[in-house]
Amino acid sequence: MKLTDIFEETYTALSANKSRSGLTILGIVIGISSVIVMVAIGQGSQASITSQIESMGSNLIAVTPGVAMSSNSRVSSGWGSAQSLDNDDLERLKAELVGVKGVAGELSGRYQVIANGNNTNTSVVGTEPAYAIVKNLGLASGDFISEQNLRNASRVAVLGPTVVEDLFGEGADPVGETVKINGLKFKIIGVSESKGGLMNQDDAIFIPLTTIQRSLVGRNRLSTIDIAAESTAVMSSVEEQTKAILLDEHDIANPDEADFQVMNQAEIVEAVSNITATLTLLLAAIAGISLVVGGIGIMNMMLTTVTERTREIGLRKALGAKRIDINRQFLFEAIVLTLLGGIIGITLGSLISFTISYFDLIQTKISVLSVVLAFGISAAIGIVFGYYPARRASALNPIEALRYE
Amino acid sequence: MIEVKNIKKTYTNGGIPSEVLKGLSFRIDDGEFVAIMGPSGSGKSTIMHILGCLDSPTEGRYFLDGNDVSDLSDDELAEIRRKKIGFVFQSFNLLPRCSALRNVSLPLVYSETNKEERMAQAEQCLEDVGFLKEHFHNLSNQLSGGQMQRVAIARSLVNNPSIILADEPTGNLDSATGKIVMNTFRRLNTEEKRTIVVITHEAEVAKYSDRTIYIKDGLITEEPIKGK
Ligand SMILES: Nc1ncnc2c1ncn2[C@@H]1O[C@H](COP(=O)(O)OP(=O)(O)O)[C@@H](O)[C@H]1O
Ligand SMILES: [Mg+2]
Numbered sequence: 001m002k003l004t005d006i007f008e009e010t011y012t013a014l015s016a017n018k019s020r021s022g023l024t025i026l027g028i029v030i031g032i033s034s035v036i037v038m039v040a041i042g043q044g045s046q047a048s049i050t051s052q053i054e055s056m057g058s059n060l061i062a063v064t065p066g067v068a069m070s071s072n073s074r075v076s077s078g079w080g081s082a083q084s085l086d087n088d089d090l091e092r093l094k095a096e097l098v099g100v101k102g103v104a105g106e107l108s109g110r111y112q113v114i115a116n117g118n119n120t121n122t123s124v125v126g127t128e129p130a131y132a133i134v135k136n137l138g139l140a141s142g143d144f145i146s147e148q149n150l151r152n153a154s155r156v157a158v159l160g161p162t163v164v165e166d167l168f169g170e171g172a173d174p175v176g177e178t179v180k181i182n183g184l185k186f187k188i189i190g191v192s193e194s195k196g197g198l199m200n201q202d203d204a205i206f207i208p209l210t211t212i213q214r215s216l217v218g219r220n221r222l223s224t225i226d227i228a229a230e231s232t233a234v235m236s237s238v239e240e241q242t243k244a245i246l247l248d249e250h251d252i253a254n255p256d257e258a259d260f261q262v263m264n265q266a267e268i269v270e271a272v273s274n275i276t277a278t279l280t281l282l283l284a285a286i287a288g289i290s291l292v293v294g295g296i297g298i299m300n301m302m303l304t305t306v307t308e309r310t311r312e313i314g315l316r317k318a319l320g321a322k323r324i325d326i327n328r329q330f331l332f333e334a335i336v337l338t339l340l341g342g343i344i345g346i347t348l349g350s351l352i353s354f355t356i357s358y359f360d361l362i363q364t365k366i367s368v369l370s371v372v373l374a375f376g377i378s379a380a381i382g383i384v385f386g387y388y389p390a391r392r393a394s395a396l397n398p399i400e401a402l403r404y405e
Numbered sequence: 406m407i408e409v410k411n412i413k414k415t416y417t418n419g420g421i422p423s424e425v426l427k428g429l430s431f432r433i434d435d436g437e438f439v440a441i442m443g444p445s446g447s448g449k450s451t452i453m454h455i456l457g458c459l460d461s462p463t464e465g466r467y468f469l470d471g472n473d474v475s476d477l478s479d480d481e482l483a484e485i486r487r488k489k490i491g492f493v494f495q496s497f498n499l500l501p502r503c504s505a506l507r508n509v510s511l512p513l514v515y516s517e518t519n520k521e522e523r524m525a526q527a528e529q530c531l532e533d534v535g536f537l538k539e540h541f542h543n544l545s546n547q548l549s550g551g552q553m554q555r556v557a558i559a560r561s562l563v564n565n566p567s568i569i570l571a572d573e574p575t576g577n578l579d580s581a582t583g584k585i586v587m588n589t590f591r592r593l594n595t596e597e598k599r600t601i602v603v604i605t606h607e608a609e610v611a612k613y614s615d616r617t618i619y620i621k622d623g624l625i626t627e628e629p630i631k632g633k
Contacts (some may be wrong), residue, residue, distance in 0.1 A: 005514045016502060121625050315498045318459055319512040320487025320564070322480045402498065 001325045010332050013305070021337065026302040028341025028381070029178040029348060030086040031291030035365065037356070040280040042280025044364035045356065049272050053265060056197055057136040059101075059229040060265040061239055063089075063246065065222075070173045084250065085222040087213075092249050093225060093374040097241055099234035104131040107212050113205065115167040115179035115188075122163055123204045124181055126212025132230040137201070141174040142190030147209050149189075153210035162196045162203040181205065182216055188370075204374025235264055236323040294341065302334050302389035313393050314401025327394035334386020335379060342378030346371055407433040407456060407600070409570065412465035425451050427623040428465070435567065437595040438601045443620035449604045450572055452620065456602060457490050457570045460481040468487075470567075487515055491561030493571035497553040499545035499560075500550065505531060505552075506541050509559045515562060532557040534589050535567035536540050551582035558589055568600045575610055587613040 015019045064085040090105040097103060108125040132144045140161065149156050159167075168174045174188045179331055186207060195201045213220050229238040242262050243255065252258060295384065306313070313326055350371075353364040411461075414496060416427040433439050443449050454460040455467060458474060459482070467475045470536045474485060486492075494624045499508045509527035518526070531541060545553065554574060561569050571590065575583030591613050594601045611617045619626045 001515060001519050002519075004520070009514075012503070311498065312500060315500070317483065318457070318486065318492055318498075318509070319560070320483055320485045320515045322515070324480075325515055345488075399454050402494070 001321070001328065006328055006332050008335050009329050013333055014336065017305075020301060024297050024337055025341040025344065027289070027294035027297035028338050028378055029345040031294035032288070032342050032345025032351060032378055033111045033349035034287035034290050035284055035377070036346055036370060037264075037352050037364070038283035039280060039370040040144075040349070040353035040364035041356070042283050043277060043367055043370070044353075044362060046273060046280065047365050048363035049276060050269050052195070053269050053272065056201065056265075057134055057138065057226075057293070058265070059232055059235055059321045060134065061227040061229060061235070062240060062263050062265075062268075062284035063093075063225040063227070063242060064261055064263070066261040069135065083219070083221045085225060087222070089246055089249055090222060090225055092245055093227065093242060094243050094323035097227065097238060099230050099238050099241075101228040101230050102133040103127045103208055103228075104134045104226045105222045106131065106226060107209060107217060107222050108204075108224075109212070109217065111182040111216065113163070113167070113179060113181050115174070118167045119167045119334045120163065122160075122166075123200065124212065124214070124216070125204050125206050126209040127206055128209050131226065137195075138193035140191045140193045141173050142188070144190055144192075145206060150208045150210055153214050154208055155184060155211060155215070156189045156207065157181065158190040158192055159188055159204040160192050160202045160206075163205055164191055169343045179205070180205070184215055211315055231236075235266070239264055250311040273308070291377065291381065295338075295385040298337055298381065299385035299389060300333055301337070301372055301405045302330060302386055303392070305333070306330065306389050306393040309393075310396060310401045310404040313396050314398045314404065317396070317398035318402065323394040326396075327390045329392035330393045331383065331386045332394055334390065336384075338378040338382035339375075342375050345378070346374055348375070406468075406470055407602075408436050408467075409452075409455070409462075409469040410466045412452070412455060412462045412467065414448070414455065414460075415463045425623050426462070429620070429623070429625055430465075430601055431618055431625065433600060433602060435600055436594070436598045438590070438615045439603070439612070440610050440614035440617045441602060441604045441620060442606060442617050444606060447620045448623045449606075450618055453570055453572050453602070453604050456568075458485045460472065462469075487512065487564060489566050489568060491564065491566040491569040493554070493557050493569065493574045495573040495576040497557045497577070498552075499548075499553055499556060501546055504542045504544055504546055505536065505548065505556045505559075508545055508556050509563050511558065512564045526563055527559070527630050530562045531556070533562065533593075533624070534559045535585075545572070550578050551585065554578060554582070554586050555589070558593075562593070566599070568602065571601070571603045573605055574603060575605070575607070580609075 063085065087105070090103070094103045104127055106125060106127045108123055110121055111124045113120050113122055127145065128150055129145055129147055142158070144158055145156065159174065159179070164172060164174055167179065173191065175190060177188050177189055179186050227238060227242060229235045229389065239262055246260055247255060247258060250259060316326060350366050353366050356362055357364045359368065410430050412426055412429045413424060415422050415424045424568065428451060428545055432601065441449055455462050458469070462475055465475070468488065469485065474482070477485070497536055500511065506527050508526060509530055512524040513523040513526060530539065532538070536552065536555045537561060540552060545556065548556065578586060587610060590601050590603060593599050603610065605611055
């Protein structure tokens with residue numbers, strides 16, 4: 001039997017019962033499109049989280065206070081409980097580290113902020129001029145904290161765009177105005193550029209490190225020391241140096257007992273990637289269930305078709321069709337159904353993913369791999385779920401099939 | 406040439422074997438027009454299925470054109486059916502919702518003939534059996550019984566078989582249409598020299614043949630069956 005003839009038979013058979021074929025295809029469409037959408041959502045979040053982390057600055061190392069527990073499980077406790085980092089650590093790192101672009105100490109806390117008659121609770125980050133370099137933070141207007149601000153422990157503040165929006169309304173430029181943080185008046189000297197989303201850099205106020213230590217917290221502690229290495233190549237060297245310097249400064253001989261932790265950006269990205277990859281897989285698996293249901297729909301339809309067309313199969317055999325001719329014809333029908341469903345499903349899934357991104361609900365990313373995979377899966381479903389009905393058809397005895405009522 | 410030697414066929418239904426053919430031997434030469442007659446249930450269809458290579462005998466030998474085909478596999482039998490045998494069934498067995506032309510050309514799909522040639526041959530066969538051109542594209546379910554049987558005969562001719570087997574071809578037709586169908590067979594035999602085997606239980610129909618083989622209870626009987 002020629003391929004063109006198989007196509008023609010398939011077309012005739014499928015169009016003879018359009019609504020049934022349509023519904024069966026719909027099952028596959030739902031399955032495939034949900035797989036596409038779910039994977040797109042998973043990979044989209046992975047990509048956007050990763051890029052957000054990377055946008056915070058490249059080759060970043062963060063030192064945070066921590067309590068040593070055992071050799072391989074360390075518990076990080078935030079500012080307030082663990083206070084193992086202070087200005088001395090910061091000064092030594094600044095003086096001794098080789099291969100760094102910048103080192104910035106950071107002490108942050110949440111405070112009540114009032115300006116323009118509005119009131120918000122936000123994260124106040126006390127830091128140094130180098131912070132802008134280390135964290136890759138640009139300014140939308142005004143200036144960042146200067147060395148002079150730092151020396152004088154000036155009451156100046158750089159506002160994140162979200163804070164500006166909350167206090168002054170969208171698009172306002174509050175440079176020159178004042179803001180009250182925890183009851184103290186600060187002069188607004190700048191507004192930082194929007195970085196988007198997750199890490200909350202937009203919803204923060206930056207003030208000089210000295211100011212937060214003296215006026216708000218009252219202690220020379222640090223919640224983080226941010227270090228930017230010059231290049232990826234020196235990352236591990238910088239990390240090692242940092243650990244050594246801090247161990248020495250803290251008089252700790254055994255590195256396993258360190259009262260701080262050093263994390264590099266690659267590790268953070270990897271940790272987050274692992275989580276999102278698992279999430280993607282989970283989403284795909286859930287969507288996969290609907291694909292299996294769609295496949296069972298195919299099998300159901302094909303079995304019904306084979307039963308309904310028993311006489312026709314008997315006739316074809318009587319007229320000289322071999323097993324393989326019958327087998328191919330029915331297998332082809334199943335594959336065409338699933339491939340049609342696959343194509344429509346991929347289109348629909350892409351459209352949905354695109355729409356989700358377009359309306360900024362969730363970042364989505366359609367990978368070629370997931371499309372190819374979905375296509376392959378739909379063909380495979382056709383073969384797997386069409387195999388049994390086709391075999392059943394081809395094995396029919398022509399005499400009995402012709403007698404079938 | 407058809408030659409069967411001591412053909413037996415036993416069906417087992419629910420563990421109980423029943424012998425439907427109890428040892429048939431006969432020979433049909435090329436170009437003969439033979440009727441097989443017998444009462445209902447005598448095993449006529451069963452022997453036709455064996456002659457048409459749709460089924461194999463339980464015992465005995467069947468030689469088709471000198472070759473033993475008694476023990477061939479499903480697919481080998483399919484090949485023989487495709488090349489040598491044309492079937493006409495009592496209940497027409499046309500593909501539903503397909504045109505007369507498509508029905509007639511169906512056997513050629515399995516010999517991988519290309520579409521134009523298929524259509525040309527199908528048209529030729531339909532004209533041969535006196536099927537009107539204006540109905541070529543009518544769907545099978547829009548045809549009358551007589552028209553359907555002509556389509557079925559045309560289909561049995563399309564692969565140019567040497568043997569045409571017809572199982573009660575007039576059984577579902579009125580007597581006038583039945584006559585037309587039998588005359589068609591007659592003509593195919595005399596003009597085209599095809600071997601024709603028609604199964605019937607009507608003496609009226611058997612009269613069109615050159616020779617009649619009588620079957621009763623799975624055995625060949627000499628004397629014509631009375632009545633009916
Ligand atoms: N596949 C089968 N299984 C069991 N019994 C069968 C089968 N086919 C035919 N028979 C039996 O064989 C006998 C002969 O059937 P058949 O050849 O169709 O007779 P006829 O065509 O002469 O009326 C009947 O009794 C029928 O019930
Ligand atoms: Mg019969």
